[in-house]
Amino acid sequence: GMRTRAKKQADGSYVVKGSKAWITNAGIADYYVVMAITDPDKGAKGISAFLVDAGTPGLIVDKEEDKMGMRSSDTHGLTFDDMKLPADALLGEEGKGFVYAMEGLDGGRISCAAISTGIAEHAMQIAKEYSLQCTAFGKPIAKFQGVSFKLANMSMYIDAMNLMLYDAAALKATGARCSKLAAEAKLLASTHTTQICLDAIQILGGNGYSKEYNVERLLRDNKLMEIGEGTNEILRVIIGSAVLAEK
Ligand SMILES: Cc1cc2nc3c(=O)[nH]c(=O)nc-3n(C[C@H](O)[C@H](O)[C@H](O)COP(=O)(O)OP(=O)(O)OC[C@H]3O[C@@H](n4cnc5c(N)ncnc54)[C@H](O)[C@@H]3O)c2cc1C
Structure with missing residues (x-):
């Protein structure tokens, strides 16, 4: 366009x-x-x-x-x-701008995955600390499975995000094209971080809805990672095309 x-x-x-x-x-x-x-x-x-x-x-x-x-x-x-x-x-050469842009976007997408992963780690830290301090029905809310299961999911996805992020970065560092892996790393991290931020807000209850506790900002910041450097829909277009082109 x-x-x-x-x-x-x-x-x-x-x-x-x-x-x-x-x-x-x-x-x-x-x-x-x-x-x-x-x-x-x-x-x-x-x-x-x-x-x-x-x-x-x-x-x-x-x-x-x-x-x-x-x-x-x-x-x-x-x-x-x-x-x-x-x-x-x-x-470089005239007519090669699109190729250079695509190569640049691979690195940018790995950076987006890193930003989302960092946001997710921060959100989990805030939620974990809060859940150990806040008591309801006579015990820290962290002791309720409804809360600790949210933290378990956060931890699982953060570990997966880190693995995929470093895998994509390692491939990029070899100089090889890493378009599919970079897109997958960003898609995984940005999507799950949005959910992690929502879950962190939920763990903080009403306080999560307040600017004072900072988790609402993490949600707003992460939303960009689902849009910038190629929306998550476009990333699926890229990943889908790569899958179909694979032998
Ligand atoms: C804060 C911020 C900073 C930015 N910084 C930069 C920058 O420094 N440099 C730069 O060049 N750009 C920058 N961008 C632009 C950013 O990369 C684009 O906004 C993003 O790629 C989406 O493009 P668009 O806004 O044109 O949306 P559109 O392409 O108009 O998309 C609108 C919607 O349609 C969907 N859609 C479009 N095509 C398809 C399709 N084929 N299949 C399915 N769904 C589709 C999209 O996923 C999206 O949901 C920035 C954007 C923001 C918000």
């Missing part, structure tokens, strides 16, 4: 026109990697990547998004208003 165009000029430079919504650290970054269509007839093979200095004329940082979570991370749109780029702003 990309519409941002980079038109090559006679002197080899480019003029970029278009926009991109939802850019993490826009307005803060010194440099941006911008993807744009250099050859509209070639589909994904007509996309190129450019390294853009934040001070480039024509690069406009749009309004800040007022987000549900991850509120300590700034997010803005970017507009490219006839932004002029020198020929050497091109990253």
Whole structure:
């Protein structure tokens, strides 16, 4: 669906026109990697990547998004208003931008899996400590199976998340493509962390619904991990295609 165009000029430079919504650290970054269509007839093979200095004329940082979570991370749109780029702003080869983006996304998805796993560990820690301190019917709520079974599920999924996360990271570190494993790691971690945060809120009862105890923030922060770097639906598309392509 990309519409941002980079038109090559006679002197080899480019003029970029278009926009991109939802850019993490826009307005803060010194440099941006911008993807744009250099050859509209070639589909994904007509996309190129450019390294853009934040001070480039024509690069406009749009309004800040007022987000549900991850509120300590700034997010803005970017507009490219006839932004002029020198020929050497091109990253790698013309027409290879999509390939570079996909390779970058594999690493990004492993990072998302790591973020979710960390959020899950934090949520479980809060829930565990609370369940040992809070008493109901004469004993710590941790002693009720209804509570300890939630902690057991959290622990099981966190261990699985860590295994898959490190497996994907180890494969990436060899230099091999790891698209399926990276997508699986992110899908597993982001999905189960949302449930873990909900269960942690439940263990804290009414206090879980309060900002004071921090678990509601973990839920809001993790929701992004089900959306950014490819939604969980798109991850299933990628994993499903990889499964069908396997011999
Ligand atoms: C806080 C935040 C920070 C971000 N930072 C960056 C950034 O730094 N750089 C960057 O490039 N992007 C960034 N993004 C963008 C992010 O990667 C996209 O929002 C995300 O990939 C989803 O794309 P979309 O918003 O266009 O949703 P859409 O593609 O419009 O999807 C809408 C819904 O339709 C579903 N859907 C779409 N296609 C299919 C399909 N084929 N099968 C099934 N379901 C489908 C999706 O899963 C989703 O549920 C950021 C987003 C957020 C929210």
